[in-house]
Amino acid sequence: MANSIIQNQTYLTFMKAKHILSYFFLLFFVIILSSCKTDKPSPLEPIYDFTKTMIDDSAMVVTAHPIASLAGYDILRQGGNAIDAAIAVQFSLAVCYPIAGNIGGGGFMVYRSSDGTIDALDYREMAPAASTSDMYLDQNGNAIAEKSQNGALAVGVPGTPAGMYEAFQKYSKLKDWKALLAPAIHSAENGFRLTFRQAGLLNKNKTKFDKYNTDPVVFNSKNWKGGDLLIQPELATTLKAIANEGPTGFYGGKVADQIVNQMKKSGGIITHEDLKNYQAIWRTPITTNYRDHKIISMPPPSSGGIALAQILGMVENFNLAEMDYHSAEHIHVVVEAERRAYADRATHLGDSDFYNVPIASLINKDYLKSRMADFNPEKASVSDSIIAGQMKESLQTTHYSIVDQEGNAVSMTTTLNGGYGSKLVVAEGGFLLNNEMDDFSAKPGTPNMFGLIGAEANKIEPGKRMLSSMTPTIVEKDGQLLLVCGTPGGSTIITSVYQTVSNVIDYGMTATEAVQSPRFHHQWLPDKLILEEVGFDSLVINALADKGHKVMKRGKIGKVEAVRFLSNGNLEGAADIRADDDVKGF
Numbered sequence: 001m002a003n004s005i006i007q008n009q010t011y012l013t014f015m016k017a018k019h020i021l022s023y024f025f026l027l028f029f030v031i032i033l034s035s036c037k038t039d040k041p042s043p044l045e046p047i048y049d050f051t052k053t054m055i056d057d058s059a060m061v062v063t064a065h066p067i068a069s070l071a072g073y074d075i076l077r078q079g080g081n082a083i084d085a086a087i088a089v090q091f092s093l094a095v096c097y098p099i100a101g102n103i104g105g106g107g108f109m110v111y112r113s114s115d116g117t118i119d120a121l122d123y124r125e126m127a128p129a130a131s132t133s134d135m136y137l138d139q140n141g142n143a144i145a146e147k148s149q150n151g152a153l154a155v156g157v158p159g160t161p162a163g164m165y166e167a168f169q170k171y172s173k174l175k176d177w178k179a180l181l182a183p184a185i186h187s188a189e190n191g192f193r194l195t196f197r198q199a200g201l202l203n204k205n206k207t208k209f210d211k212y213n214t215d216p217v218v219f220n221s222k223n224w225k226g227g228d229l230l231i232q233p234e235l236a237t238t239l240k241a242i243a244n245e246g247p248t249g250f251y252g253g254k255v256a257d258q259i260v261n262q263m264k265k266s267g268g269i270i271t272h273e274d275l276k277n278y279q280a281i282w283r284t285p286i287t288t289n290y291r292d293h294k295i296i297s298m299p300p301p302s303s304g305g306i307a308l309a310q311i312l313g314m315v316e317n318f319n320l321a322e323m324d325y326h327s328a329e330h331i332h333v334v335v336e337a338e339r340r341a342y343a344d345r346a347t348h349l350g351d352s353d354f355y356n357v358p359i360a361s362l363i364n365k366d367y368l369k370s371r372m373a374d375f376n377p378e379k380a381s382v383s384d385s386i387i388a389g390q391m392k393e394s395l396q397t398t399h400y401s402i403v404d405q406e407g408n409a410v411s412m413t414t415t416l417n418g419g420y421g422s423k424l425v426v427a428e429g430g431f432l433l434n435n436e437m438d439d440f441s442a443k444p445g446t447p448n449m450f451g452l453i454g455a456e457a458n459k460i461e462p463g464k465r466m467l468s469s470m471t472p473t474i475v476e477k478d479g480q481l482l483l484v485c486g487t488p489g490g491s492t493i494i495t496s497v498y499q500t501v502s503n504v505i506d507y508g509m510t511a512t513e514a515v516q517s518p519r520f521h522h523q524w525l526p527d528k529l530i531l532e533e534v535g536f537d538s539l540v541i542n543a544l545a546d547k548g549h550k551v552m553k554r555g556k557i558g559k560v561e562a563v564r565f566l567s568n569g570n571l572e573g574a575a576d577i578r579a580d581d582d583v584k585g586f
């Protein structure tokens, strides 16, 4: 008995020791495991929480990626204003949204301060000095799309670093340039997690990255999966040069050498002189009135503001509010206005510093009324019979909308043009270059990659800026901010912005309803009415076809980011459900 007690006690002591030991072993493993840097989130954890709609009382940032929204949000929290946040978002997108976010591209900003002052910044790319009007034509005079769309010859002189510094100098409240680049540098250095969509798009473009780059680049370095960390050390170094030296850190010194070397190696024509000469330009916004609202948008070299004002001006003569939303009657009127606006765009619009764009005449209300004089409610016009008045795409641009605590608003659209631009990376600098030269008219009447045609007004000339459709827009009602919106989508940008604005003004929608609503598009040529795949009634589609519209369906049109000011002083942020867009506010 005593023996067995002793045995029992020994056994218990042994068991206790074993327990304690295994406890320590377990602890040891937990410590080891948790100190290992894991490259993946658990498959059960979402990579990001995408917020698509929110209402709060102070400020809103809506962008294409949660990391960029956070960058803008943090700058606002640090006391920065909407311009500071916009600059931080632009640099952050260059890291976490490489398909369109950029330092090697350009864009446009429309600004409205809380006191009602309005301004517009053009940081659009520019044709290099050695460019010529026939640089994309073969010996038979036919345009070679490959040349204007991919590789070194497609690249316009980038405008983003200069544009951001211009905005900083004129309007920054934080007055700390380095702080605005800090979130981007952090994400480039430490990496950020790819969304599933981003991993898929990088993989899909692998062969193009292989084709247009001779040096190894990070974007095609592996088969990406959602949740993978994308680390960009070369880009971090370039961003640090911009942080330390301002735009000369990009347009001069080592980075300029890297760009010019890459050009020489890959057959491009951008020189040190081109980089040195680049300047962002402040422009006077296009303004128009639409049913007691003031619309503020981008002037040339974007066609966006003018075409938007034209569509609104033509449609204003019809009582949309009395038409059922997305009825054949409603869509028909809008499409006929779009058809006429895009016909004018093709003939009259280009860089107003090079070509005399008749802005006032194009947005004149009498002219716009007369433009619809031949409108037939029963019958679609035929685009070939619509000529300009007397006097195509996927989602690879990016827009963001910001309103700060003081009520200052920024509407900003930026792009490399196509997805990942020219696909050419400045290897030593770790950044992608645009293929914006394709936005010029390579040959009169020959469609560019968005199916848009142009002529003399948009022909290539050294130092000229290519015509854009980007339409960053702000809407006022009774002298108060009402809506900030914009979208990517090439030629569909203008019509998507139009629909967002009209949804709010004519149909009393919230920003969320206006953004998530199905979209349609017509751009004169090709003569097609494009509807989003989901959301249109088949009876309506048949009625439109009966009127003579050549109806086609397409997956998605546009990706709008909007902020709406509510009558109780709150702000509503709306991020498009069509992709990884995200709103953050407080």
Ligand code: DON
Binding pocket: 393, 394, 395, 396, 397, 415, 416, 417, 418, 436, 439, 467, 468, 469, 470, 488, 489, 490, 491, 493
């Ligand atoms: O400036 C423009 O109109 C075009 N480069 C925009 C390209 C674009 O939106 C591509 N993605 N969706």
